Amino acid sequence: MVIEVNTGDAPVRALFSTREGGVSTGGHASLNIGATSGDRPDAVRSNREALARAAGFDSLRAVVLAQVHGADVFAAEAGGGAGTYTGTLEGVAECDAAVTRAPGVALLAMGADCPVIALWSDDGSVVAAVHAGWRGITGGVIAAGVGAMGVGADVLHAAVGPHVGPCCYPVDADLRQGMAHAYGADVVSGDAVDLGLACRRALEQAGLAPEGIHVEDACTACDEARFFSYRRDGAATGRQAAVVWIEGEA
Ligand SMILES: [Zn+2]
Known part of the structure; x- marks a missing residue:
């Protein structure tokens, strides 16, 4: 159900959900966390x-976003409020990143091929979750998320979750050229783009130390048993999530 991220000595938890262990059926089977791809709301509630x-976070304070492939950041200091994560299931803001300094407020970013990123500071004073598909990456969502954390990027760590790999992500020439220009020629191989490497480069450009960045290498499209994939299964697939929070109560 979860892939735990090693956050070292920081008083922070970070993890990525998988598709295993939920109650949804069909293309949403089984641990679908997303509410916008046609799954039954009661199943999504149960899964969440x-x-x-x-994972051990408070569902009443968890923050989900109405993701729009943009670069806006939601300041989630008060949490999502009861009635979002397991209530209406709707996102609290049309944003693709959330940041908080409030202990116990879990931030979620969801994807079904798009990289989702957990960020935290060395001292656990601030965390962020970012949904970084190609439109978000090229639109600057990673730099925006890092900037909104309000600390020097040299004290930040990041974990980039499972995403569609270059093995399964052919894209058009314009996107390949744009990605290569922004993040280096090696993010393109053949007709494909390596979104995980593009995220790493964007994080480095935002000031993170290379050794502070971890990129999961599992491909969501290749690993049907563990992950949802839009490219593989189409629009009616489920969503997995990155989750990050500061340990302790507010
Ligand atoms: Zn693949």
Whole structure:
């Protein structure tokens, strides 16, 4: 159900959900966390509660976003409020990144091929979650998320979650050229783009130390048993998530 991220000595938890261990069926089977791809709301609620229980965060304060492939950041100091994560299931803001300094407020970013990123500071004073598909990456969502954390980027760490790999992500020439120009020629191989490497470069450009960045190498499209994939399964697939929070109560 979860892939735990090693956050070292920081008083922070970060993890990525997988598709295993939920109650949804069909293309959403089984631990679908997303509410916008046609799954039954009661199943999504059950899955989100199960993820919160298994991971150990407070479902009433968890923050989900209405993701729009943009670069706006939601300041989630007060949490999502009851009635979002497991209530209406709707995102609290049309943003693709969230940041908080409030202990116990879990931030979620969701994807079904798009990289989702957990960020935290050495001292655990601030965390962020970022949804970084190609439109978000090229639109600057990673730099925006890092900037909104309000600390020197040299004290930040990042974990980039499972995403569609270059093995399964052919894109058009314009996008390849744009990515190569912004993030280096090696983010393009053949007709494909390596989104994980593009995220790494964007994080480095935002000031993170290379050794502070971890990129999961699992490909969501190749690993059907563990991950949802839009490229593989189309629009009616589920969503996995990055989750990050500061340990302790507010
Ligand atoms: Zn693949």
